Amino acid sequence: MDAAGQVADAGGRGQTLRVRGGGTKYGWGTPAGDPDVEVSTSELDRIVEHNEGDLTAILEAGVPLARAQEQFASAGQMLALDPPLGEGAAATIGGVIATGDSGPLRHRYGAPRDLVLGMTVALSDGTVAKSGSTVIKNVAGYDLAKLFSGSFGTLGLIMRVAVRLHPQPHQTVTAVGRANDPEVVARGASELAHASLEKECVDVRWENGSGAAMARLGGVTAGPQAEAATRLLHEAGLDTELVEDDFDLWARQRDSQRSADRAVVRVSGLQTELARTMRAAESLGGSLVGRASLGISWITIDPQRIADLRGALAPFKCVVLDAPREVRASLDVWDAEPSPLAQRVKQRFDPAGVFAPGTFAGGI
Amino acid sequence: MAHKLIEELRAACGDDNVVTHPHQLRTYESDGLLRYRVTPRAVVLPGSAEEVQKVLRACHEAEVPWVARGSGTGLSGGALPVEEGVVIGVNRMNRVLEVDLPNQRLVVQPGVTNLDVSKAAGPTHFYPPDPSSQIVCSIGGNVAENAGGAHCFKYGFTTNYVTGLELVLPDGELIEIGGKELDQPGYDLLGAFVGSEGTLGIATKITVRVVPVPEAVRTLVAFFADTTHAGRTVSDIVSAGIVPGAIEMMDSLAIEAAEGATHAGYPADAGAALVVELDGSEAECEHRFEEVRKVCERNEASSIRIAQSEEERALIWKARKAAFAAMGRVSTHYYVQDGVIPRTRLPEVLGRIEELSKEYGMRVANVFHAGDGNLHPLVCYDGHVEGEAERAEELSGQILAACVDAGGSITGEHGVGYDKKGYMPRMFDEPDFEAFQRLRCAFDPAGMANPGKVMPTPRLCGEVPGPYRQHPLEAAGIAERF
Numbered sequence: 115m116d117a118a119g120q121v122a123d124a125g126g127r128g129q130t131l132r133v134r135g136g137g138t139k140y141g142w143g144t145p146a147g148d149p150d151v152e153v154s155t156s157e158l159d160r161i162v163e164h165n166e167g168d169l170t171a172i173l174e175a176g177v178p179l180a181r182a183q184e185q186f187a188s189a190g191q192m193l194a195l196d197p198p199l200g201e202g203a204a205a206t207i208g209g210v211i212a213t214g215d216s217g218p219l220r221h222r223y224g225a226p227r228d229l230v231l232g233m234t235v236a237l238s239d240g241t242v243a244k245s246g247s248t249v250i251k252n253v254a255g256y257d258l259a260k261l262f263s264g265s266f267g268t269l270g271l272i273m274r275v276a277v278r279l280h281p282q283p284h285q286t287v288t289a290v291g292r293a294n295d296p297e298v299v300a301r302g303a304s305e306l307a308h309a310s311l312e313k314e315c316v317d318v319r320w321e322n323g324s325g326a327a328m329a330r331l332g333g334v335t336a337g338p339q340a341e342a343a344t345r346l347l348h349e350a351g352l353d354t355e356l357v358e359d360d361f362d363l364w365a366r367q368r369d370s371q372r373s374a375d376r377a378v379v380r381v382s383g384l385q386t387e388l389a390r391t392m393r394a395a396e397s398l399g400g401s402l403v404g405r406a407s408l409g410i411s412w413i414t415i416d417p418q419r420i421a422d423l424r425g426a427l428a429p430f431k432c433v434v435l436d437a438p439r440e441v442r443a444s445l446d447v448w449d450a451e452p453s454p455l456a457q458r459v460k461q462r463f464d465p466a467g468v469f470a471p472g473t474f475a476g477g478i
Numbered sequence: 479m480a481h482k483l484i485e486e487l488r489a490a491c492g493d494d495n496v497v498t499h500p501h502q503l504r505t506y507e508s509d510g511l512l513r514y515r516v517t518p519r520a521v522v523l524p525g526s527a528e529e530v531q532k533v534l535r536a537c538h539e540a541e542v543p544w545v546a547r548g549s550g551t552g553l554s555g556g557a558l559p560v561e562e563g564v565v566i567g568v569n570r571m572n573r574v575l576e577v578d579l580p581n582q583r584l585v586v587q588p589g590v591t592n593l594d595v596s597k598a599a600g601p602t603h604f605y606p607p608d609p610s611s612q613i614v615c616s617i618g619g620n621v622a623e624n625a626g627g628a629h630c631f632k633y634g635f636t637t638n639y640v641t642g643l644e645l646v647l648p649d650g651e652l653i654e655i656g657g658k659e660l661d662q663p664g665y666d667l668l669g670a671f672v673g674s675e676g677t678l679g680i681a682t683k684i685t686v687r688v689v690p691v692p693e694a695v696r697t698l699v700a701f702f703a704d705t706t707h708a709g710r711t712v713s714d715i716v717s718a719g720i721v722p723g724a725i726e727m728m729d730s731l732a733i734e735a736a737e738g739a740t741h742a743g744y745p746a747d748a749g750a751a752l753v754v755e756l757d758g759s760e761a762e763c764e765h766r767f768e769e770v771r772k773v774c775e776r777n778e779a780s781s782i783r784i785a786q787s788e789e790e791r792a793l794i795w796k797a798r799k800a801a802f803a804a805m806g807r808v809s810t811h812y813y814v815q816d817g818v819i820p821r822t823r824l825p826e827v828l829g830r831i832e833e834l835s836k837e838y839g840m841r842v843a844n845v846f847h848a849g850d851g852n853l854h855p856l857v858c859y860d861g862h863v864e865g866e867a868e869r870a871e872e873l874s875g876q877i878l879a880a881c882v883d884a885g886g887s888i889t890g891e892h893g894v895g896y897d898k899k900g901y902m903p904r905m906f907d908e909p910d911f912e913a914f915q916r917l918r919c920a921f922d923p924a925g926m927a928n929p930g931k932v933m934p935t936p937r938l939c940g941e942v943p944g945p946y947r948q949h950p951l952e953a954a955g956i957a958e959r960f
Binding site: 165166167168169170190214224225227228235237241242243244245247248249250251252253254255256257258259260261263264265269280281282283284304307308309310311312333334335338339342380382383384385386407408409410430431433448449450453455456458459460461462463474475476 | 580581582602603623624626630631634635637638647653655658659660661662663664665666667668669670672673674690691692693694713716717719720721758759761762765766818819820821822847850851852885886887888889890891892893894898902905906907909910912913914916917918919920921932
């Protein structure tokens with residue numbers, strides 16, 4: 115039976131189900147009992163279309179993101195999503211979209227919800243429905259693709275998506291500024307965030323008493339632009355460096371969003387509170403990577419310190435991503451109040467409560 | 479409608495802010511699409527979220543449908559009133575509440591104009607979505623329609639810039655979704671609401687992201703013998719990895735009209751004009767602008783005009799942005815379409831439009847957001863001749879069919895509204911509509927928010943189990959239960 119058939123079947127029997135892509139983020143969310151059925155997207159593995167001239171593609175949900183990127187790269191293009199790909203680089207496009215995961219490229223290109231043009235989903239009553247389109251501009255019908263992005267598989271099975279692609283930057287060079295004072299790092303990050311440069315990424319990093327603000331510049335003039343960024347960092351009081359071969363540096367930023375043995379907490383913060391966020395991580399023995407101008411940070415910390423971190427960063431929402439199961443079971447990983455409207459959305463799309471009940475924000 | 483409701487609206491918003499006189503109501507009988515007119519029973523102009531709540535609660539109690547309205551510039555009849563319904567104008571809610579540039583956020587009320595949002599962020603930052611009507615159109619309307627504009631190929635649409643909303647749901651409940659912070663836990667209800675065309679509730683406070691003003695902007699307009707050469711130029715620019723801030727095409731008839739209205743100096747004999755604007759860092763901009771110029775030359779541009787000053791840039795844009803209004807000089811009546819195609823299919827779709835134009839004996843001008851494939855054909859007709867309006871509409875429909883057949887969409891930025899709901903089945907099937915309706919029912923189970931728009935056939939929400947009760951729209955024969 116195909117994946118949509120399995121969904122309809124489970125719905126018909128009133129069984130609970132969870133969707134599994136590459137399995138790299140299967141441990142996220144509120145721990146719940148084992149589902150009756152696990153639906154794998156492994157057979158939904160076709161790159162259906164890659165329209166080079168239109169900078170769009172249609173992918174089935176189970177396509178590993180790494181494989182799709184290889185294909186796009188052969189045309190000098192990319193899907194501008196660079197979240198950590200997990201063990202064996204197994205993360206699939208469906209899983210990345212369902213969890214709304216993102217990496218440093220988010221600065222310029224947005225989150226999965228911003229790059230998904232259309233989506234086909236299977237609902238628990240057997241309905242297979244599409245929304246959006248395969249062109250980069252469209253406002254016909256409700257944007258259900260955004261609703262399903264980041265819904266952690268609690269509304270339905272994402273079967274296929276149409277995505278927008280971008281040209282790979284001609285060249286990239288990164289300006290890095292280092293300092294031992296969170297205030298100085300934050301000042302450098304703010305200078306980068308507000309500079310009129312072609313920035314692909316603007317990140318911060320803090321660990322073991324020192325930190326860095328960094329910007330990846332792209333284009334045919336990446337070098338001169340990175341030099342300009344370096345000057346801004348220098349004037350803000352940071353020790354600067356120009357990194358031309360910057361692949362590893364950004365891979366490290368991305369990979370620091372995951373942890374196999376500690377807890378990773380995603381903080382929905384603000385640019386102006388970056389210094390405070392870094393200090394909170396530092397004082398609790400944690401480390402941080404973040405998107406400086408977007409105000410989102412990932413803090414890696416001893417799982418026992420999560421409550422303290424939330425206390426220090428309130429009212430910012432602190433969502434626990436990676437953490438041992440018993441830790442996730444002992445607190446609300448979502449840091450969220452129940453939303454009656456969200457519950458009504460869940461009831462309408464999955465009235466039988468088939469999709470991953472009890473795993474999502476607000477008790478959904 | 480019961481007199482009681484009018485009294486409640488007056489009590490909620492003050493006598494001066496409730497319009498019931500037939501002459502005054504006529505102002506509200508259509509939006510920017512003048513072909514459809516419906517006189518509402520009343521227009522109410524609330525001044526705060528609390529007043530919006532009172533109005534929606536009163537409508538909910540009275541089971542009277544309502545339509546929210548910004549500046550009424552929409553081109554799909556999205557703000558067309560409902561017969562015997564209430565129009566809720568948000569224009570009095572027109573304050574910029576907070577300018578937080580260090581966090582790149584602005585908090586505004588829905589009646590603030592798009593241009594005033596950008597002005598409030600200036601001169602260091604700006605708000606990228608810039609529909610042609612930006613001087614008057616409201617940010618609330620932009621949220622409802624997910625407005626785009628000339629710069630969205632590079633910068634994205636309204637939905638990419640709204641980070642928080644305060645909403646009044648159709649039963650009068652006030653809720654907040656999102657905020658200044660991104661990635662708050664829970665469903666992306668922001669993404670679902672933006673672009674929902676006023677069918678899910680009324681936004682009473684809007685938080686948007688603004689971005690630094692680019693260091694440099696370079697603009698040129700190049701003229702070509704025909705749209706084929708101009709189209710090839712667009713493809714060459716994009717495949718060189720250049721992402722222009724804007725890239726706009728006009729065909730000969732659009733050029734003729736725009737030149738007549740603005741005297742921007744566009745050559746009358748040009749077959750196509752291409753406006754290309756690059757923005758970003760000074761160095762990058764200069765370098766790539768030179769590449770763009772060479773691409774234009776390689777594709778046999780007959781002339782290239784590079785803006786040497788802000789005035790010259792403004793003049794180039796004036797001609798482009800005036801193209802719709804300027805059509806009045808060419809034709810007494812015209813019908814604007816808003817199809818989208820995969821950009822690479824441009825030559826065949828333009829060819830098809832030309833065929834249709836000949837077949838119907840009607841001139842069609844084309845204005846095109848070329849980067850993102852958003853085509854605005856303007857179908858010219860003489861409204862004084864009986865039957866011509868209908869034929870123009872039919873021709874427009876054929877154009878949309880050609881867009882969908884090419885893998886595109888029936889609307890890129892104007893919305894479905896009332897005008898294009900009949901074309902929705904070209905893109906979507908019954909299960910898709912059924913899925914849309916689930917979202918609608920989560921927000922508006924009673925179906926009071928802008929009924930009769932977006933969906934091709936009105937439909938009601940299945941009730942949560944309970945005794946059957948006839949719905950007022952059902953009783954009036956407007957909708958049936960599925």
